[in-house]
Amino acid sequence: MLENQSKELSENREDEITRQLCANGLFMKTTEVEAKLDEGNIQEAESSLREGLSLNSEEARALLGRLEYQRGNLEGALRLFEGIDLQAEIQRLQASAPPPEKPVTKKNRPREPQQQPVPQHAASLVLEAIYLKAKSLQKLGRTTEAARECKSVLDSVEKVFQQGISDAQVDTRLQETVSHAVELLPALFKDSGDYQEAISAYRRALLSQWNLDNDSCARIQKDFAVFLLHSGVEASPPSLASQVEGSYTPRNNLEEAILLLMILIKKFNSGKAKWDPSVIEHITFALSLCSQTSVVAKQLEEVMPGVFTRVERWNSLALCYSAAGQTSAAVNLLRKSLHKHEQPDDLVALLLAAKLCSEEPSLAAEGAGYAERGVKNAQGMDEHLKGVGLRMLGLCLGKQAKVPTSDFERSRLQSESLKALDGAIAFEHNNPDLIFELGVQYAEQRNLKAASRYAKEFIDATGGSVLKGWRFLALVLSAQQRFSEAEVVTDAALDETAKWDQGPLLRLKAKLKISQSNPTEAVETYRYLLALVQAQRKSFGPLRTLSQMEEDKVNEFEVWHGLAYLYSSLSHWNDVEVCRMWEGRKEFKPALAAFLDGLLLDESSVPCKVAVGALLCERGKEYQPTLPVARSLLSDALRIDPTNRKAWYYLGMVHKHDGRITDATDCFQAASMLEESDPIESFSTIL
16 A cells, blocks of 8 residues: 555656756756766766755755655665755754744733744655655665654654644645655564564554554554554553553453544445445454454444445445344344345345345244255355254254144154255354264254264264263263263363353263253252352453353353252252242242243243143143143144154143043153153254
């Protein structure tokens, strides 16, 4: 960028230089001077300029150096620049500059403002000479020397113009030189490896009064933000002198970069600077690092119309909302984007829509449609994305199979889900996430041998570094009734997992202890888990991010609930959670009311449906009219989760009390078969 700016500076003056040189209101043909330089007569060329343009020796050599630089003779230009006592010229200019202005009062107010201006041609020639010397050194690879010379330009400006530069004080040429020097200095420090000086140069450029135009200032802000984000260098805090009392001071690189980029976007939106699309990319990256994609969405919404097409805006907003956990809003935007009158064949939008729909059973059928269109459109250069489309199709079909439907339809959807995922493996055979998802699909269909194979493949593919792989293998082993082996796997995973992330494993271990009839050890594990969950809640406070909640996967209510079941099995009623206490003590009405409250909160909750069905089944021994309601609830639970062993058992009890012995036998047989392959936690908990 700076190279282009220098080129523009050269091109802007090229016509003037090739035709004539001017200073002090005098003009001289360039060809006369060039002829002397070509002959090596530098002294004659200098003398000619001094006489023709009324210059002193330093000013004449500065003008000759500029001419040599424009002609591409960098070594010659450096020889001329190094023969100038630039510091003496700066001191002379400083002496001729007006003193700093005193505050105006009634006593010292002048009758007429008197201000002796700094000699413009002299300041312009000298400062440009230093700047071009720095550019020559940069092009010759001597970046450290170049940075020192460029810094002297800005130091000189601050000495000469102690009150800063204003439009009334400088001509266009001098302002142009200063602006380019301000932009060049940070780049030179970066090239020379002096990153802390580069940071200081960026801050100096933005905080001092250089009279930069909006576009120059925007370029510096963007370059500084990019440097803070990607350099890997931790910037020292801004100096106290540059901080304004009461204003926000960034605490680290990320905060400073975000602040700069948001200021830039504000300038773009107000028309004060030219739009730069890369700024949105950088701020998206920065805010994503701190899980603030909803803020990215707000920034996108504020961008002026016409900058993005509406489909681009919708797709970008959908991506932001999906990362923020606002699936419904994201899907609505993608529906608009994929409308037949917009861009219905946009492959990336189709795959994103399918992915979002695969997370919600109610949207799974719609997602399968998007995935099928994605697979169809993954052709030519996009054929490598066919595997992604098949993967999304498999996930959507698998989720769709969990929506209440007929047994035949569920079986068909599960079969097509596995077929699609197997097809995806052919395209992405090294994708650990796909291996994991295929394993879970097999596990949910109780093909435990295949599930175990894929669980081990996932652990090998990830080097055992991903927690869910160990949990999955432990669940498969528990479904095979190999509880001691599952506990060994869990303990191995605990040894390799940071204490802060052990919640899901501790919950798993507590349930394994219960399955092995070790209630005392299970209680101790639950107590340790409860202490961990409470510590996490206090540490994160009320402002927990979505990613933090997703990582924990264990909430305090679940732990108390698990303890309640455990205490109830030990008949420790004083410690049992309220609704379980009522149930255990056969207090029917309070227990039923508690579970019905749960159904009101989540009408698709299988545990609540089973619990209410079980209560009504027990009540049905004495009061027959409750049996049809119990049968309906339990059947509904099985439509959602056909592998729920307790639902089959209590449905069998309902049929038994109702006199349908054959149906009861079938249900008991299903419950018995499922008990042999029932994991201690649902496989869906690890997705």
